[in-house]
Amino acid sequence: xxxxxxxxxxxxxxxxxxxxxxxxxxxxxxxxxxxxxxxxxxxxxxxxxxxxxxxxxxxxxxxxxxxxxxxxxxxxxxxxxxxxxxxxxxxxxxxxxxxxxxxxxxxxxxxxxxxxxxxxxxxxxxxxxxxxxxxxxxxxxxxxx
Numbered sequence: 001x002x003x004x005x006x007x008x009x010x011x012x013x014x015x016x017x018x019x020x021x022x023x024x025x026x027x028x029x030x031x032x033x034x035x036x037x038x039x040x041x042x043x044x045x046x047x048x049x050x051x052x053x054x055x056x057x058x059x060x061x062x063x064x065x066x067x068x069x070x071x072x073x074x075x076x077x078x079x080x081x082x083x084x085x086x087x088x089x090x091x092x093x094x095x096x097x098x099x100x101x102x103x104x105x106x107x108x109x110x111x112x113x114x115x116x117x118x119x120x121x122x123x124x125x126x127x128x129x130x131x132x133x134x135x136x137x138x139x140x141x142x143x144x145x
Contacts, residue, residue: 037100046136049128051104056122063124065117070108072115074126075101109134 041052053074055063066073077099106112110128117126 037102040102042104046130048130049110051126051128053102053124053126054122055100055119055124058119058122058124060119060124063117063119065115065126067106067112067115070106070112072104072106072126072128073101074103074124075099 039054041054043050043052051072051074055076058076058078062076062078064073064075064077066075079098106128109131111131112128114129115126117124119125
């Protein structure tokens with residue numbers, strides 16, 4: 001006779017919150033260097049893919065976007081170097097450097113020669129156009145003979 005331990009099939013709210021939510025949050029929002037990774041939305045329309053990176057507080061000159069074969073790499077390094085006045089001294093400094101690096105593998109159907117980017121209202125938007133052959137074709141009526 002085999003003994004089977006009863007296992008609740010519906011996880012409790014406690015289990016769901018502590019086992020999934022916090023653990024997943026830690027993995028997706030922090031890199032191995034304990035720097036915060038920006039959240040990303042990827043959208044698609046008939047003409048292109050749009051990668052939106054949430055990065056408030058940056059300037060467009062803080063970003064570096066590279067294309068290495070089919071790998072799109074978005075990175076940033078920003079340091080806060082405030083000059084002290086003669087009568088000031090730092091007693092505690094907790095912020096001075098931010099960096100992140102995210103990579104995305106592009107499908108073959110993109111036109112990598114025409115990738116563009118803009119930074120507006122804290123969102124870095126990277127527009128990745130599709131090749132003409134990847135765009136949906138209009139509906140064609142076939143005449144029956």
